[in-house]
Amino acid sequence: MADTHTTDAPHQEAPLVTGNLGIREITQLVSYHTEKRPPSTWYMAFAVSSTLLAVLLVMIAYLFWNGVGVWGNNNPVGWGWPIVNFVFWVGIGHAGTLISAILFLFRQRWRTAINRSAEAMTLFAVICALLFPTIHVGRVWVIYWTLPLPNQMEMWPQFKSPLLWDVFAVSVYFTVSLIFWYVGLIPDLGTLRDRARSAFRRRIMAFFALGWTGANRHWRNYEKTYLLLAALATPLVLSVHSVVSFDFAVSIIPGWHTTIFPPYFVAGAIFSGFAMVMTLLIIARKVYGIRNIITMDHLEKMAIIILVTGTMVGFAYITEFFIAWYSQVEYEQYAFLNRATGPYAWAYWIMMSCNLLFPQFFWIKRLRRSIPFLFITSIIVNIGMWFERFVITVISLHRDFLPSSWDYFNPTIVDILTLIGSFGLFLTLFLIFLRFLPMVAMAEVKMVLPEADPHHYEKH
Amino acid sequence: MLKRLVRDLKATMGIYQAREDRVYGLLAEFEHPGALLKAARTVRMAGYKHFDTHSPFPIHGMDKAMGLGQSKVGYITFLGGATGLALATWLQWWTSAVDYPINISGKPFFAIEPSIPIMFELTVLFSALFAVGGMLLLNGLPRPYNPLFYSRAFARVTDDAFFLHVAASDRQFDLEGTEALLRDAQAQHVEVIHDHGYSELHA
Numbered sequence: 001m002a003d004t005h006t007t008d009a010p011h012q013e014a015p016l017v018t019g020n021l022g023i024r025e026i027t028q029l030v031s032y033h034t035e036k037r038p039p040s041t042w043y044m045a046f047a048v049s050s051t052l053l054a055v056l057l058v059m060i061a062y063l064f065w066n067g068v069g070v071w072g073n074n075n076p077v078g079w080g081w082p083i084v085n086f087v088f089w090v091g092i093g094h095a096g097t098l099i100s101a102i103l104f105l106f107r108q109r110w111r112t113a114i115n116r117s118a119e120a121m122t123l124f125a126v127i128c129a130l131l132f133p134t135i136h137v138g139r140v141w142v143i144y145w146t147l148p149l150p151n152q153m154e155m156w157p158q159f160k161s162p163l164l165w166d167v168f169a170v171s172v173y174f175t176v177s178l179i180f181w182y183v184g185l186i187p188d189l190g191t192l193r194d195r196a197r198s199a200f201r202r203r204i205m206a207f208f209a210l211g212w213t214g215a216n217r218h219w220r221n222y223e224k225t226y227l228l229l230a231a232l233a234t235p236l237v238l239s240v241h242s243v244v245s246f247d248f249a250v251s252i253i254p255g256w257h258t259t260i261f262p263p264y265f266v267a268g269a270i271f272s273g274f275a276m277v278m279t280l281l282i283i284a285r286k287v288y289g290i291r292n293i294i295t296m297d298h299l300e301k302m303a304i305i306i307l308v309t310g311t312m313v314g315f316a317y318i319t320e321f322f323i324a325w326y327s328q329v330e331y332e333q334y335a336f337l338n339r340a341t342g343p344y345a346w347a348y349w350i351m352m353s354c355n356l357l358f359p360q361f362f363w364i365k366r367l368r369r370s371i372p373f374l375f376i377t378s379i380i381v382n383i384g385m386w387f388e389r390f391v392i393t394v395i396s397l398h399r400d401f402l403p404s405s406w407d408y409f410n411p412t413i414v415d416i417l418t419l420i421g422s423f424g425l426f427l428t429l430f431l432i433f434l435r436f437l438p439m440v441a442m443a444e445v446k447m448v449l450p451e452a453d454p455h456h457y458e459k460h
Numbered sequence: 461m462l463k464r465l466v467r468d469l470k471a472t473m474g475i476y477q478a479r480e481d482r483v484y485g486l487l488a489e490f491e492h493p494g495a496l497l498k499a500a501r502t503v504r505m506a507g508y509k510h511f512d513t514h515s516p517f518p519i520h521g522m523d524k525a526m527g528l529g530q531s532k533v534g535y536i537t538f539l540g541g542a543t544g545l546a547l548a549t550w551l552q553w554w555t556s557a558v559d560y561p562i563n564i565s566g567k568p569f570f571a572i573e574p575s576i577p578i579m580f581e582l583t584v585l586f587s588a589l590f591a592v593g594g595m596l597l598l599n600g601l602p603r604p605y606n607p608l609f610y611s612r613a614f615a616r617v618t619d620d621a622f623f624l625h626v627a628a629s630d631r632q633f634d635l636e637g638t639e640a641l642l643r644d645a646q647a648q649h650v651e652v653i654h655d656h657g658y659s660e661l662h663a
Binding site for chain 1: 472473474492493494495496497500512513514515516517518519520521522523526528530531532533534537551552555556559560562564567574575577578580581582584585587588589591592594595596598599601602603604605606608609614615616617618619620
């Protein structure tokens, strides 16, 4: 009972927390990083990310001053990079909700170590995602027209448009993710409050901890609420990328007008999101020395999810091709042949190899447990998933129904710097999170320790 | 009558009234979750109503030991979901079929099918907001002031310590008798909590 050797026996779960950590050590190990000065690597990372954030702000200011003409968007390719980036970022967010809600409902207790940081990543990715359609509308000062607000024109948004569904889906997703994350944080903020040395810090933490005392009468309602939020977030996360895919699927553009889009987009979102979680956690667990909480087993489980979802996405690519042929629709067939062999064949094959081929290495256990390989693959997957959105958006549009308007789409320097800058926004927010909030859900990790079970003490 | 109803309602949120002599209750510390669970059962069997356990994480089986039923958050969440669904349906129907109908590609002014995404989203949004709002309401949070915070030992409740608090507002509360009961239940130490700024430790 007491020995904690790792076992693969299905009836006996391997320990979720290694290194014989107790309740007190978990509090100490996690809270400590929010209380001391961050390591110098944190400052270096923050310097880089805030510089990139400044680049983003300059690009946005330049865009607002000049208009969307500063981008490569043109007549058939009206959507261009901003929408590619939007779909990319909103997809990244999905892993966080999958880990926090879906794995919670499936009683996957290993999620407790990574759910806090994955949820934070969701929020920051959705912030980046919301930015792109907002600046893409051109007249950004009337962005509130997308909301059903009474106005002097006495007009309302057009509720039959998938673009408006998107506004609702993504903003509801952000709101629900935010409150889910905050509810999960309340007990841990209580911990930080009770550990605080300075009165100022205690006041701030006490404000956000809402007077939490760990009372069982409170835990009872709290746990029920958490379960309900998980049950609500699960269909929500599936709906969000489905609605994003409606932006494409409800149109009549060849290559977009397919029923496979919602499940295919959701699988791709989870795939890219897990890759991003992996990239961030491999760095964070090393820099912060929490390898006993975010263990090799966690990384291996994530690698398996990447393998499964990557294969699903690859299957969808092949299905699209088959259906184009099977439909006997000339335009549909051309759209797909053009993807694989046309002027953008390079982008198509980057997508295919990064998303379908590379994850297949995860069939090998040794590679699933190799940190350098996991790290490289997680980055490759995200490159592949960005190209997937590029393939879907740009290649489908650049040769429309009127051959005289066919052309090769080129991004401008503003396009490129805005995308790079959006990583600055994402990473800056994530670094601020690592600095000030517990990156591991302490109360939840304590709950999966053997000492947390009241019957643990009877046999000794 | 009404006063007692309000007092009992607040007690379910964990907000208790201090006695005339400002005694708020007795706070006992236990060694581990197993001991706390047993103590909660003992205190409940002795007939106490105004008591609560405090722990860094929820303890399996504690609701049963304390004799608490199902949480009511589910009903509040359902109410939120129904509100969201009704609001979304009304919003889409009234704006596009009544207040300012616009013919778009000859589609009906209002139909269920294109309205489903927003009906779904607002149902989820209102359910989630009601769930969290309901949880805070049932728990009496936010509660910045709590006499338990006067106890120095209690700061470890969010770290690795396990406490049982019997409130002085309980009918059976009696300083000596309750303390003896808690000590019998293997409390490591018991302290009296006062509602005006200090606590004394009975080592």
